[in-house]
Amino acid sequence: MLGVAVTDSISKAPPSVWRNPWHFLAFGFGSGTLPKAPGTWGSLVALPFIPLWQLLPDWGYWLMLGVTMLFGFWLCGRVAQDLGVHDHEGIVWDEMVGMWITLWLVPEGWQWLLLGFLVFRFFDIIKPWPIHWIDRHVHGGVGIMLDDVLAGVFAWLTMQFAVWGWLWVRG
Template sequence: MTESVRVPPSVWRNPWHFLAFGFGSGTLPKAPGTWGSLVALPFVPLWQMLPDWGYWLLLGLTMLFGFWLCGRVAADLRVHDHEGIVWDEMVGMWITLWLVPEGWQWLLLGFAMFRVMDILKPWPIHWIDRHVHGGVGIMLDDVLAGVFAWLAMQLLIWGLAWL
């Protein structure tokens, strides 16, 4: 569960805070998770140039880094899960779009699919959001939302291939 708290000035001074706040996108007053998800999109075409295993490796690294980053920034701010911390949404978006065809239509569809999963939080995402704490807890619900959205995207791609 996120907590609504004012934007800390450290976002603009501390590089870890700036990164966790999605390069500042998490400071926007309305729907910071949506803005953080949007900020993740320009990275995807670059990452799609990598071999599939390279993109997969980046997902693993950004997720592991996120466990540490989100935990550190939450501890620095003394807030369990500041709504402005959006690194978790960024990683969730990147997971959603792994192995998805290139093109803006797929980026927009993946964005919508991830936001739906992140907002609805189907089981077990909702349970994890409430019961797992620290950097792992901040990250894990969005990682799972990304996995659910990725599965939905892959089913859609597979279904379209059969048409």
């Protein structure tokens, strides 16, 4: 039964995801085609990149965030336009960048990855102000990206409080 659900979901995904490299990237290397909660799948796909990004100096990670965010404005806008849908739920590049923002300057370790994942998903799903307003009123690639970038910033701030609290408790 699970195989049928996966097949049905993938068959409903735009076929261009598997032919067009821009669509493949925007759909998080295909993760946005998975059944139920594509944003969650896209967030999970972002996690294996974190140890690689953590090898960069702090300024290098920051530069990577700027490049992937600016690229995402273009990428998400282009793919949404190609598909004729403002913000196709399968476009998850924005969730990936949001996860990368969340985990900047966070210690290494699976516990931090798990906490960052949960905190980012919380802000991405709940969409407190101004994230909700931006999600409704800003369109195009900037609109697709900006709500997740802000969710990433909210999650990053939360993670920094957690890190500093953990360091304080550790002494």
